[in-house]
Amino acid sequence: MAIKVYNTMTRKKEEFVPKVPGKASIYVCGVTPYNHPHIGNARPFVTWDVIHRFLEHEGYDVLHVQNFTDVDDKIINTANAEGVQWSDICGRYIESYFEVMDKLNVRRVQIYPRVSRHIPDIINTVQALIDNGFAYVVDGDVYYSVEKFPRYGCLSGRDLNDMLAGARVDVDDRKQNPMDFA
Structure with missing residues (x-):
């Protein structure tokens, strides 16, 4: 079965043709962990989890990467307001993110790069x-x-x-x- 996707560049539905046959890569811009996640944060991750599962169902080997933007003014401001280190804020809210995603049955992706490490x-x-x-x-x-x-x-x-x-x-x-x- 051919998978059709909407190509924003061409404004048309086109057949999904991976660069490497049988493999698909997904990169999703993740959260900025300065507060607990809300429904607006969750929607894209639920959506991409469904797409990931569908691609696997269709026989693709999927590499799924989602970053954490753990360097940001909002994080620094929250840390300053609480009198803690920015890394403490990130740790707390990344943990909260995973708790919420687990409750929504969103599977963990393979790689979670952090901006601070790059x-x-x-x-x-x-x-x-x-x-x-x-x-x-x-x-x-x-x-x-x-x-x-x-x-x-x-x-x-x-x-x-x-x-x-x-x-x-x-x-x-x-x-x-x-x-x-x-």
């Missing part, structure tokens, strides 16, 4: 973006230059000029383009 990789990637002209530094902050990527907005189906016209936030005047982001 800081050198992130620094190298950001430096490569700067070196290749895709990002720039202003007052110690790094911004991605959306104009350097001609297809920016193609996933959402929106034109850069339309996004700019609909912006509802105050623009940082240090940016080269109001749509650039840190």
Whole structure:
């Protein structure tokens, strides 16, 4: 049976053809562990668990990875408010996340990378973006230059000029383009 998936880039349903026959990989952006998970946090993980199970049912060997964004201002603010280390906050709420997912019968994925364990990789990637002209530094902050990527907005189906016209936030005047982001 052919599996059809919606391709956001083409805006069409297309046959799922894995890069490696018989294998499928899933990467899901996980939670930022600064509070207990809620239904909005759970929905994507339930959805991807169902997709994972379906792919296995169809005979695929599935590699499923889901990160924890364990470096974030919300985590630091929560830690400061409670007078504890940021790692204590992360540990508490990652444990809470697993308790909730277990109650929802969401299976554990194979790999849970943590942002905090990949800081050198992130620094190298950001430096490569700067070196290749895709990002720039202003007052110690790094911004991605959306104009350097001609297809920016193609996933959402929106034109850069339309996004700019609909912006509802105050623009940082240090940016080269109001749509650039840190």
